[in-house]
Amino acid sequence: MQSNVPTEYLPDESDSPDYVYPIPEAHYPREINTADQLVDRHVREGRGDNVAVYFEDETITYEELQERVNRMGNALRELGVESGDRVLVRFPNRPEPVITCLAVQKIGAVAMPSMKLLRAKELRYIVNNAEATTIVVYDDLLDEVDEALPDLDTVEDVVVAERNGIEHDHHSYDELMDAASPELEAADTERDDLALMLYTSGTTGRPKGAIHTHRQMLATADTYARYCLEPTEDDVFGGNPPLPFAYGFGDLVTFPLRFGASTSLTQDASPGDLLESVENHGISVLCSIPTAFNQMLAKFPDGPDEYDVSSLRVGMSAGEPLTPTTFEQFREEYGIKLLDGIGTTEMLHIFVSHHHEGEVDPTATGFPVPGYECKIVDPDTGEECERGEPGMLAVRGPTGIEYWNRPEKQDEAVEDGWSFPGDIFVQREDGRLEYKSRADDLIVSSGYNIPGPEVEAVVEEHEAVAEVAVVGAPHEQRGEIVKAFVVTTEGTTGDDELVEEIQNHVKNTLAPYKYPRAVEFVTELPRTETGKIRRKELRE
Incomplete structure (x- = not known):
């Protein structure tokens, strides 16, 4: 892996996944920059007036988004952020974290979106582990940052987006933006430079930093989104997965912006807020988790009558298995299929799913996404299982599992170039993959x-x-x-x-x-x- 960060933090070549690129869209030139591809390219190609972001009553066009990204990129450079530096970005779902992450990537640094519920102890570990130099934070989420700050070894600057009148003695997001130039050329990043680092939730020990390159970010859109959702620039992606969740970042940033479409951002969205956004922003691709879909059905039994949901064309579900009951009820009420998908923080997005126009069997997750290959192996022998036999899922494609400075975990996650996300699956005779459980959720009775x-x-x-x-x-x-x-x-x-x-x-x-x-x-x-x-x- 060519990289813009110190190689001692990256996996050894012997423990790294084998990357494969079987589809033409996943082949990228050596020099490529995610932010340039997601924003600047659309302005160059005449889509600058298209709406990139809907938020509350605000609309942000691609041209306006480009200017804001440029200003933030220049502001970060003025603060001393350099290529490869890690920048923690801590917000609810709003435009500022999208602008900031894209700006970080545009100048060749590494964006680290952070879950807003993390406490000071967790922030200490993540920031120090990543050796982040800068934090950009929503003022309402500043208290835990301030509590952790005396113990953050590498942080030099904190930038605060003042939206709730909370007093602080750090840099002002708006003042930095106002003072910065609106012109910025994308850094000469290479496809295998790091662009994004996401920490796992750490439910089974210390959180692990999953690292992703410019090429891998684009590949999630050019495999799953392109082939399973078939987006156009007329689509509006919306939902309530948090942006620091790999699923949410793909759904609400990478996917819409890759195709010149729009993203609808809703801060701290309840099921009712989601329905309002569908009506007000014309959401066509609804992204959420099974719990939220069930809440929409339970709390808004007349939802399709109370709200204009005619814009919807497909739904995406991940995070937990989608049950056939939820799939059928939602299709009956809202007239759309919910595509269940398996993806992980480490793999960056969904690699097993159905196609939105194909026959969806809700008792299975689906087929390997174009660009990926999957096999089911016996955990004891490593041999590939016969179809119909449960075993560990192994995946290979344009993304794979790579951890920041965790060689012992890296060794467990990759074998013979295949990534093992830790799930038990069965491959049926028809090729569909049926989820059984997480390996650590199997009950032995x-x-x-x-x-x-x-x-x-x-x-x-x-x-x-x-x-x-x-x-x-x-x-x-x-x-x-x-x-x-x-x-x-x-x-x-x-x-x-x-x-x-x-x-x-x-x-x-x-x-x-x-x-x-x-x-x-x-x-x-x-x-x-x-x-x-x-x-x-x-x-x-």
């Missing part, structure tokens, strides 16, 4: 391997169940038993009779040994900022 998400999908079919999470609970005789944590629908009481109904439904649908021997009713499920269920918390 009396010697049987039981994938929790498979049980969840069946429990969710019960009309009294709004949400469910299934984990293994310790058991003296069986090792583990299947335990379901259930949130009931409004007006339904969780009692012994409902427990029996749920158990019988699972017994009648799946092999009887998979039924939940314990059911606990809860008011809500613990979730990460990206909407994933905190199963570790439930297991504890």
Whole structure:
């Protein structure tokens, strides 16, 4: 890997993935810059008046976005940010983080979007691990930065976007922008220079910095988005995944801007806010997680009548498995397919999905995305499994797993050039890949391997169940038993009779040994900022 950062932080060649580029769109010239491709190219090609960003009542054209990116890039250079420097960007979903990340990349530095719920302790670890030099932050999220600041070894400057009147003694985002030149040539970055670093949520230990190059960022759009969504410049992408979530950054930044389309940003969006944005901004590609789609169905049963949703043409779902129940209900109510996808922070975006115009089987995730190849291997022998047999998913394509300065984790994640995201799948006879569980979510009960998400999908079919999470609970005789944590629908009481109904439904649908021997009713499920269920918390 050619790189703009010190090579001692990058994986050894022997532990790096083998990158393959089987589609023509994934071949890029040696010198290429993400920000130039996502913004400047559209202005050069006459699309400067197209709307790039919708936010509340504001519209930002590509020409206006270019000027703001240029000003921020020049401001960062004035502060001393150099090629390869890491810049932490900490905001809710608003235009400023999009502008800042693009500006960082345009000057050849590395953007590090940060989840807004991170506390000072977590920020200390991430900033020091990445050796970030600069932080750009929303004023309402400044307190944790200030608390961490005395212990941040490499940070030289903090830039604050003043939107809520919070006092501070750092640089002013707006003042820097106003003073900076609107003209900026993109740095001479190479395709394998680092452009983006995203830290994993760290649910199983210290967060890991997943590193991505200019080429890899563009490749996510030129594989999954181009082939599975087929976007045009008339599309409007919108949704509520946080921008620092790899899924959200692709959905709301890389994908729309790659195709000259628009992104609709909604700060701290509830399901109702999303429906308003669909109506007000004409969202055509709706991106979210299964929980949010279920909330839209449950809290807005008349949503398609109350809001103008005629602009919608396809939905994207990731973060957790999308159940067939949710898929069918959403298609019935909103008239669009939700494309389930498997992707990871490390792989940057979705690499298994269906095509929006193809036949979608909601009981499977889909096929390998054009540009990627997948195989299922026996975790013990490393041999490829027969179709129909569960095993570990291995992936190869234009993106792969590479960690910043974590050689021990790198060694676990890549084998013979294939990346192992840590998921158990089955490849069916028709080639579709069916998700079973995360490797660490497999429940082993009396010697049987039981994938929790498979049980969840069946429990969710019960009309009294709004949400469910299934984990293994310790058991003296069986090792583990299947335990379901259930949130009931409004007006339904969780009692012994409902427990029996749920158990019988699972017994009648799946092999009887998979039924939940314990059911606990809860008011809500613990979730990460990206909407994933905190199963570790439930297991504890």
